[in-house]
Amino acid sequence: MPTTQTVRDRSRNIIRGGEVRDPLLINTARGQLVDQEAVDEALRDGTIAGAGLDVCTQEPIAPDDPLLTLPHLVLSPHTAGTTPEALMHGLNLCAANVVAFV
Numbered sequence: 001m002p003t004t005q006t007v008r009d010r011s012r013n014i015i016r017g018g019e020v021r022d023p024l025l026i027n028t029a030r031g032q033l034v035d036q037e038a039v040d041e042a043l044r045d046g047t048i049a050g051a052g053l054d055v056c057t058q059e060p061i062a063p064d065d066p067l068l069t070l071p072h073l074v075l076s077p078h079t080a081g082t083t084p085e086a087l088m089h090g091l092n093l094c095a096a097n098v099v100a101f102v
Contacts, residue, residue, distance in 0.1 A: 027051075027052070028081065030055055031056045031057045031059060036056065040067055049072065052074040052075075053075050054080035054081075059078060
């Protein structure tokens with residue numbers, strides 16, 4: 001999905017829409033897909049109950065970013081997809097490629 005202004009506007013509308021009770025926002029895709037200012041505002045005013053971000057608009061996130069002061073935010077260092085299962089799958093694909101080549 002391209003990270004256009006339209007996509008950011010849609011994410012802001014979803015975040016600020018208030019259609020779900022105590023929603024949680026999780027972004028493991030691309031930092032630019034979610035309007036971080038809207039996340040900050042929504043966490044501060046209680047529109048969303050919490051957020052989990054594996055990606056940010058700026059990576060690494062700036063040490064003085066206001067999001068870092070919020071108690072209902074969980075950040076991961078862009079490694080959410082690095083599970084034991086994903087690593088094993090990647091190793092198996094690599095091994096299969098080596099065998100196919102030989």
